[in-house]
Amino acid sequence: MESLQDVPRIGDKTAQRFIGHFGSEEAALNAILNGDIASISEIEGIGQKFAISLVHETRGIIDGVTLTDFLKTNEAVNIYQRLLDVIKQFANTGYARDKLHIYIPYPSSKINLIKQIQDTVNYYRKTADVFGKDDKFLKMLSHIKPLKSNYPSGKIRDRTILTTDENVYANLKKKYGSFVDIQIVTDSSEMLDIARGYSHAITDDYLDVDYSEDMELEYVTDLEKLQDWQIIPEKEIAFYAKNLPAIDNSLDVIQCLRSNDFNFFEQMDNKDLEILKETLELIDEKGDVATGTDPEIDRLSKIHERIYETVSKTVEYANAKLDKCLEESKMTLSGQDMLRVMNGSMEIQDLMRKEIYQSYQSILEEAKDSITNELKLEKQEKLFVDSLFPDEISYPIEIDDSQVNALKQDIVRRIQKKKVDHKRQISKTLHEYHDIIRELVYSVLDFDVGFAIGRFAREYNLEMPQLIDGAGIGFVKGSNLFLQSKYGDVTPIDYSLGKTSQNSDNNRHVLLSGVNSGGKTSMLELLAQCVILAHMGFPVPANASEIGITDGLYYFAKSKGTLDAGAFESSLTDFSVVADNSSKVVLVDELESITEPGASAKIIAGILETLSENEKSMSVFVSHLSELIMENTQCDVRVDGIEAEGLDSELNLIVDRTPRQNYIAKSTPELIVERLARKASGDEQAFYKRLKYKFD
Numbered sequence: 173m174e175s176l177q178d179v180p181r182i183g184d185k186t187a188q189r190f191i192g193h194f195g196s197e198e199a200a201l202n203a204i205l206n207g208d209i210a211s212i213s214e215i216e217g218i219g220q221k222f223a224i225s226l227v228h229e230t231r232g233i234i235d236g237v238t239l240t241d242f243l244k245t246n247e248a249v250n251i252y253q254r255l256l257d258v259i260k261q262f263a264n265t266g267y268a269r270d271k272l273h274i275y276i277p278y279p280s281s282k283i284n285l286i287k288q289i290q291d292t293v294n295y296y297r298k299t300a301d302v303f304g305k306d307d308k309f310l311k312m313l314s315h316i317k318p319l320k321s322n323y324p325s326g327k328i329r330d331r332t333i334l335t336t337d338e339n340v341y342a343n344l345k346k347k348y349g350s351f352v353d354i355q356i357v358t359d360s361s362e363m364l365d366i367a368r369g370y371s372h373a374i375t376d377d378y379l380d381v382d383y384s385e386d387m388e389l390e391y392v393t394d395l396e397k398l399q400d401w402q403i404i405p406e407k408e409i410a411f412y413a414k415n416l417p418a419i420d421n422s423l424d425v426i427q428c429l430r431s432n433d434f435n436f437f438e439q440m441d442n443k444d445l446e447i448l449k450e451t452l453e454l455i456d457e458k459g460d461v462a463t464g465t466d467p468e469i470d471r472l473s474k475i476h477e478r479i480y481e482t483v484s485k486t487v488e489y490a491n492a493k494l495d496k497c498l499e500e501s502k503m504t505l506s507g508q509d510m511l512r513v514m515n516g517s518m519e520i521q522d523l524m525r526k527e528i529y530q531s532y533q534s535i536l537e538e539a540k541d542s543i544t545n546e547l548k549l550e551k552q553e554k555l556f557v558d559s560l561f562p563d564e565i566s567y568p569i570e571i572d573d574s575q576v577n578a579l580k581q582d583i584v585r586r587i588q589k590k591k592v593d594h595k596r597q598i599s600k601t602l603h604e605y606h607d608i609i610r611e612l613v614y615s616v617l618d619f620d621v622g623f624a625i626g627r628f629a630r631e632y633n634l635e636m637p638q639l640i641d642g643a644g645i646g647f648v649k650g651s652n653l654f655l656q657s658k659y660g661d662v663t664p665i666d667y668s669l670g671k672t673s674q675n676s677d678n679n680r681h682v683l684l685s686g687v688n689s690g691g692k693t694s695m696l697e698l699l700a701q702c703v704i705l706a707h708m709g710f711p712v713p714a715n716a717s718e719i720g721i722t723d724g725l726y727y728f729a730k731s732k733g734t735l736d737a738g739a740f741e742s743s744l745t746d747f748s749v750v751a752d753n754s755s756k757v758v759l760v761d762e763l764e765s766i767t768e769p770g771a772s773a774k775i776i777a778g779i780l781e782t783l784s785e786n787e788k789s790m791s792v793f794v795s796h797l798s799e800l801i802m803e804n805t806q807c808d809v810r811v812d813g814i815e816a817e818g819l820d821s822e823l824n825l826i827v828d829r830t831p832r833q834n835y836i837a838k839s840t841p842e843l844i845v846e847r848l849a850r851k852a853s854g855d856e857q858a859f860y861k862r863l864k865y866k867f868d
C-alpha cells in the first residue's frame with residue numbers, strides 16, 4: 173500500500189482529515205499500517221470502532237486473512253472479544269490497549285506466522301517475569317503516549333534579525349518569517365531603536381552603532397549561514413518539550429530493560445541514550461531552560477521573582493525603625509547654637525538633621541545590607557541598591573521605583589542571554605536525535621503491547637501449547653479464563669478429544685452430558701479459549717496442552733428458550749456452514765432447545781454424522797439428550813459426563829468438574845430443586861418440596 177487511496181473506506185475527505193491529523197500522508201499511512209488505533213481514533217469524526225475495522229481490513233488485505241476467516245460464528249467472535257478484554261487490562265498505555273486488536277486467530281495456512289508470534293510472546297513473557305510486578309516500571313510505561321507533532325508553533329517574540337541587505341532579508345523572511353521578526357534597517361539609529369525593543373537581536377552589520385550594555389545585539393558575519401538551532405533553537409526544543417513525559421519515560425524503560433539484559437532498540441547505543449537523557453534534563457515541559465541547569469540563571473530568576481516583595485518589606489522595617497528612633501530622640505541646644513539660630517546664621521532644621529543623621533544613615537545601611545543578603549546580590553547589582561534610597565533625609569523613607577524596574581530589566585536581559593546560549597546547545601544536540609526519537613518511542617509503545625500479553629500470561633499462569641497436525645485437542649489442568657477473572661480460583665480440568673498423546677480412543681466427536689450447573693458451558697468456553705488463543709500464537713490457560721491447528725472455530729452458544737418456526741429454520745441454516753470439508757472445531761451448547769427433544773436429538777445426530785465424515789473436524793456438543801442422540805446415530809461419538817454426588821453442608825454441588833470419559837452423566841435437576849427447597853422458607857419452600865417429591 174503506497175497511498176491513502178489504497179486503504180479501504182478512505183475517501184478524499186477522510187484522507188484530508190488523516191493528513192491534517194498526522195501531518196503528512198506518509199505518517200497517516202504508517203499509523204494505519206502499524207495498527208496505531210489509539211492515534212487514528214483521535215481524529216475528529218473517527219471513533220475507535222472505525223479505527224479498529226480500518227486497521228483490520230487493511231491488514232486483511234496485506235496478510236490475506238481477516239478476523240472472521242477463523243472465527244466462523246458471531247459467538248466465536250464474542251469469545252475472542254471477551255478474551256481481548258481480559259488481556260487489555262494488562263496494557264499500561266492507551267496505545268497498547270487499542271493495538272492489541274491487531275492480534276487475531278489465524279487459520280492453518282498461517283502456521284508460520286502463528287509460530288513467529290509464539291516466539292515474540294515468549295520473549296515478552298520473560299520481560300513480564302522480571303518487570304510484571306515492578307510498579308515503578310509500570311508507571312513509566314503509563315506515561316508514554318504517541319508523539320504529538322501538530323501543535324501550534326508560537327512566534328518567538330523577544331528575538332529579531334536585523335540586516336541591511338535586501339537579499340538576505342528576503343531569504344530569511346521566507347525561511348524564518350513565521351518564527352521570528354526579520355527586519356531591514358538602513359541606519360544606526362533605526363537599528364538601535366529596533367534592537368532595544370527585543371531582548372535579543374542578531375545582525376550582520378553593526379552600522380557603527382554605539383553599542384551599550386543595556387541591549388543584546390549579536391553580530392554574525394553571515395546570517396544565511398546560521399543554522400536553525402542558532403536562529404530558532406526553541407523550535408526543536410518545543411517538539412521534545414511537548415512530548416517530554418513520553419520521551420523521558422521511554423528512555424527510562426529502555427535503560428531498565430538493558431540493565432536486566434534485555435536487548436532493546438539496538439539502533440541507539442547506551443552512550444547516546446545517556447546524552448539524550450542528560451540533555452532532556454536541561455529543559456522543562458514548557459520548553460524553557462530547566463531549574464538547576466545553570467546556577468546563575470536560578471540566582472537571577474530568584475532576584476527577579478522576589479525583588480519587589482523584599483524591597484518593600486525592608487523599607488517597611490526601616491521606617492518602623494526610624495519611627496522608633498525619632499520617638500526616643502531628644503535634642504538639647506547649646507547656648508551657642510541658640511544664638512546662631514536666633515541671629516539667623518543657622519536653621520533649626522539643619523540642627524535637627526545633624527542630630528539624627530547618624531541614626532538615619534545606619535538604618536539605611538542596614539536596609540541595603542538586608543536587601544543584598546536576602547537576594548544574594550553581587551557587586552554590580554549592589555550599585556542598584558545604593559541608588560534605591562535618597563541621599564537626603566526623608567521621612568518616611570521612600571525608594572526610587574524606577575531603580576527597581578531598571579534592576580529587573582537588567583536581570584531579564586542577563587537571564588535571556590544565558591538562556592539563548594543554553595537553548596542553542598540543547599537544540600543542537602536534540603536535533604541530532606530528531607528522526608530516531610519517533611522510532612524509539614513507538615518501539616517502547618509496541619513493547620507495551622507485547623508486555624501486556626506477557627503479563628496476562630504470567631498473571632493467569634498460561635503456557636504455550638504444542639501445536640499439532642490433525643484433529644485433536646488435549647490439556648492438563650485447564651482453567652476457564654472468564655471464571656478465573658471473575659472468581660479468582662477455579663477447579664482445573666483435564667480433557668482431550670481427537671488425536672492427542674493424552675487421548676487413547678482418538679474420538680473426535682463428543683457429547684458432553686451432565687448435571688445442571690456442573691460446568692458444561694464453562695468447559696466449552698475453556699475449549700474455545702484454548703483454540704482461539706493457540707491460533708493467535710498466544711499461550712493457553714492450561715499447564716500442558718496440544719492443540720490441533722485448524723481452519724475455523726464454530727461456537728454456538730445456548731439459545732434462550734424454544735425458538736419459533738422461523739428461528740428454528742434460521743438456526744438450521746446457521747448450522748449448515750459446518751458441512752464443508754475444511755478442518756474445524758465445532759462447539760455447541762444445548763442445541764436441543766431449538767425444537768422439541770425428540771426432533772432435536774435427530775437433528776444433532778444428523779449434524780454429528782455429517783461432521784464425523786470429515787476427518788479434519790472435531791466437535792463437542794453439550795446436551796442433556798445424549799442417550800436419545802446415541803439412539804439416533806451409528807457414528808462414532810463418545811459421551812462424557814459431569815456428575816454431581818450431592819450437596820455439601822453449604823448447599824454447593826459436590827461435583828467433579830473434569831468430565832468422565834465414556835460416561836453418561838445424569839442431569840440430576842433434583843439436586844438444584846433440593847438446594848432451592850433448603851434455602852427457601854414458607855410457601856416457597858413448600859412449592860420446591862413438592863417438586864422434589866416428584867423425583868423421589
Ligand SMILES: Nc1ncnc2c1ncn2[C@@H]1O[C@H](COP(=O)(O)OP(=O)(O)OP(=O)(O)O)[C@@H](O)[C@H]1O
Pocket residue numbers: 655661662663664665686687688689690691692693694695829
Ligand atoms: N471448573 C470450575 N471450577 C469452579 N467453578 C466452576 C467450574 N466450572 C463451573 N463452575 C461454576 O459453576 C457455574 C455453572 O457452570 P456452567 O454454567 O458452566 O454449568 P452448566 O453445566 O453449563 O450448567 P447448565 O446445565 O445449567 O447450563 C459457573 O458459573 C461457576 O460458578
